[in-house]
Amino acid sequence: MTTLSLPARAKAEGAEIHWGDESGLRSDDVRGRSYAPKGQTPVVRVSNKRHGLSVISTVTNKGEMRWKIFDGALNADILIDFMQRLIRGAKKKIFLVLDNLRVHHAKPVKAWLAANKERIEAVLRAQQQPRTQPCRDPQCRSEAGCHQARTGANQAAVGQGNLQPSAKRAAPTRARQKVL
Template identity: 55%
Template structure:
């Protein structure tokens, strides 16, 4: 009989064969007799019996094959831990590297810079995958942003605004402006592989509008679309309509656009302090404003449509989507579930 090669069996199959050997051994059969009956080699049968005699049934369970996890890696565990912390906590430029983002090449350079170990890009990719690191689109954040100011806003300034709003029965609105153009095509289009789809855009009839809007964490949205340039007079016009529509005092949180701080606007707000107060986000911190999600939502929907060929149609399309948001407050409330603005929910 041709002897079986135990190395070609799965661990489950090998375990069953070993149990068969032990059962025959317990029936007082000799080793050669077991070899003849099972088709296993003499060393395989002898080893199985010895394992059983030394440790009982648990001892005959086959050990996992292959290299022990981590064996043969170039980097030590301590080095891997240190590299992960560096990638998470610092940007390449902070480590005096020429890379803007953490690519595989950048991580490879960091490894060589820190430990004098040169790895192939593919090997670096395996390390990154093992650490659970994936390539992601980064959040854009201005160099001028102050982390201390952001922290002060999250931990002190906004909670104080929220507390005052509850005490005075005011409604907190988050405001921002955005531009609408008829040449903004977004999204993806299915097509056969290798045949890139063509999106027909408007050529010489580019149209542009401006819009100022606000949202609340209760799902309200208010907006005004503007034909001309956005200025202090247009802002005051919107504030006047916002106060009238709210029917209660409004706490409006804005970014630091110059027009928001203009003398004309500040004078108007001072004369209507019982109806509205303005507050300002930390500089260069758009990610803290929930209204930015409305702007992104609007532009995404507008970009899916056939481009409007006139300013009137562009305005109608924007008003149509904003009216939809007004009828579906749950969609506006969902903006506040983004992890970066959940503090305002």
Template identity: 45%
Template sequence: MSFQQIERRCQNINPAEFFRTNWVQLCVMKRERIDARKLDPAAREQLRKVVIRLYERGYRPTQIAKDLGLRRPTVSEWIARVKAGQGTGEKKRGRRVGSGRRLTPAQEARIYQEIVAKTPDRLGLPYALWNAQAVRMLIRRSFGIDLPKRTVRLYLQRWGMTPQRPVKRAYERDSAAVKQWLEATYPRIQARARQEQAEIHWGDETGVVTVEHAPRGYAPRGKPPVLAQSKRERMNLIASITAQGKVRFMLYPDTLKAAILIEFLRRLIQDTERKVFLILDNHRVHHSSGVTPLQWTVPHFGSESRPCAGYADARS
């Protein structure tokens, strides 16, 4: 059977796709045997389609194998697969999905529900948030199965669990207002600071606590865990930082009040030689009656107040 004969008999099959390699075409023309194992998956599938089309047109497997340069058992196997409804695609290799897992589906479901419903400490484990080691201990205690932490992480990944930080910031920030402030308001502040040879300071308050600041724990994707807070020690800090990275700060034990902010501002003025433009967020203390008039009595602060709306929700 010539190449042209095969092309005519295999309508609806693109011979150029099947015979796109010179090696395959040469084997057919010279009646050499084709080792189908060395073909790429797409070429093998096209070859199977040719075999099936010839078989459906009445050609015997022996004749098909001879004309295409294939082994007779290979042709018979392909025909049998199509008759069994398996098609001409590649047979999936390797183990079936899930065949090598140590936990049964029921055990996986139980562990998943435990993680979603409770925190480790409520189950008697020495952790506040879920991590691979905590899940490993839970599996070992529940089923007596000791899994490596790497395997536990794979289970968590399959269950849609990701290590997340507990939610600590508000979601109400106004992105449009932030963009407007950064693109319009702040450039005006920069221009005026250059004109008046002033320093721009960014002010903020924070707290230092005796527990981890940003712990992570496994939870379903999109559902950050809730961390139960235990008794802790706290020290607060108010600070300013310039664009050059120069930091000035002051510690205070209680919550921020106008008197504390005023004391910090006085010390900041005393510690700087140039005029200061201090940018603060919308904390209520920053707008208190005792703070606003201060700028009228301290030369470094200029003579006007321009609150930066929208900055607090986005940056603090």
């Protein structure tokens, strides 16, 4: 099935379309903005420790967003957990549109999807289709919010403990209510 025929099929089955994507947040951004008195070299103190979080999210055509923050790279177990949480309260079948990331083709993911085919179906975007990812905009906003939270004097103090609250603060209010 292509993403072009998906809306008609979703309407016929009474299903909901979720557009999914993954992204990473890192605390090692150095922007180079600084200030120094005339004649002195500006110095910006930054931490040499790198902290990162990953996020997987979906957004519907109505703008409802579901997301999960996790450590490390996306693997089959995390994707299956996210999909379980996604269908937990769903009243309709879900068509989950994903890119062709390797983990989307993993055997455990395919087995789980086959066992839950009445409640959720993954639709993988073909490589030749244009990159239309509605999830990118909220992720860009969350990444920008994390950048804003790290600027200035507190940039060196950013660690794993306060990167996640920055990501949650930067997320849209509507999405904050749908954390999985």
